[in-house]
Amino acid sequence: MSFEEEKKLDDFTHKIVSAAGLESPSANFLDGVLSRIRKEQRFVYKPLIKRNVLIGIAACLIALIALAYNFVDDSFLRGLSDKYDLKLNELDLSIGFAIPNTLMTILIIAFTLILIQLFIVKRLYFKQLK
Amino acid sequence: MTDQSDHIYIQQVLKGNTNAFSFLVKKYQDMVFSIAVKMFKNREEAEDVAQEVFIKCYHSLITYKGDAKFSSWLYRITYNACLDRIKVYKREFTTTELIEHIHEGEVELLENGVEALEQKERNAIIQKAIGQLPSDEQILILLYYFEALPLKDIAEITGLSLDNIKVKLFRSRKKLFKLLKSNVEPIIRKA
Secondary structure, three states: OOHHHHHHHHHHHHHHHHHHOOOOOOOOHHHHHHHHHHHHHOOOOOOOOOHHHHHHHHHHHHHHHHHHHHHOOHHHHHHHHHHHOOOHHHOOOOOOOOOOHHHHHHHHHHHHHHHHHHHHHHHHHHHHHO | OOOHHHHHHHHHHHOOOOOHHHHHHHHHHHHHHHHHHHHHOOHHHHHHHHHHHHHHHHHHHHHOOOOOOHHHHHHHHHHHHHHHHHHHHOOOOOOOOOOOOOOOOHHHHHHHHHHHOOHHHHHHHHHHHHHOOOHHHHHHHHHHHHOOOOHHHHHHHHOOOHHHHHHHHHHHHHHHHHHHHHHHHHHHHHO
């Protein structure tokens, strides 16, 4: 088959395929798609607190803990107390009982497990609902 | 890369306007449905897959970066969705056929024969001939000749290499010609 003949066949194919057109779905195709999307949207989980706000709260908490453990010492508090006459020296801020390290570790692990379970249960619940 | 109107509607959908998505569905439903019909040869199943494709497209729209044309991106989703369903039901997708040689002047003769037919009859015969091609070749013909997509885009949609697409197009052109000829000749002879 010559190049010229090949070109003719190419043009002919283009012509007939364009003439044949496309197949069309049923008339209610669009409604079907939109109703399925709307049905799915009803089950989309929308958290009460936005992700950015949660990140902000977490950042503030971490910052406060870090400040409490690393940067605030007695001299800093004493300085504040002297400067503004807060009489912090008279306050007894001790908790009164000591929490053992083992108990603290168990509490942290338990809290972490609860958080993980909450996340998994939430996902399963919305998957089933969907 | 994407059609300007497509881009506007995509942005509206991303802002939460579900109705804006109907524009995209209306614009591309025939092409998506045609690809599915050619894969399954069953209108009900093709329609079901086409609906799933648009729902998947709606949910994945946030991941569409706009590097490729929206149509190519959507056709890739369609092609993959069809292949996935074919895999589930383990059906055959492609077949190979013998290609005969086309003689000089044959193309013009058939072209005249096809033009002599009435439009309705002509379209039915062309559709029938296209429908007799293997599914993968029908889709390549559709994307290349109807949608006029560049070979590079077709390669991205189908996952085939450029050389493979060229060879398949070359073969399917000839096959289509022979199929059309075998459908048209009896009608012309009768007339």
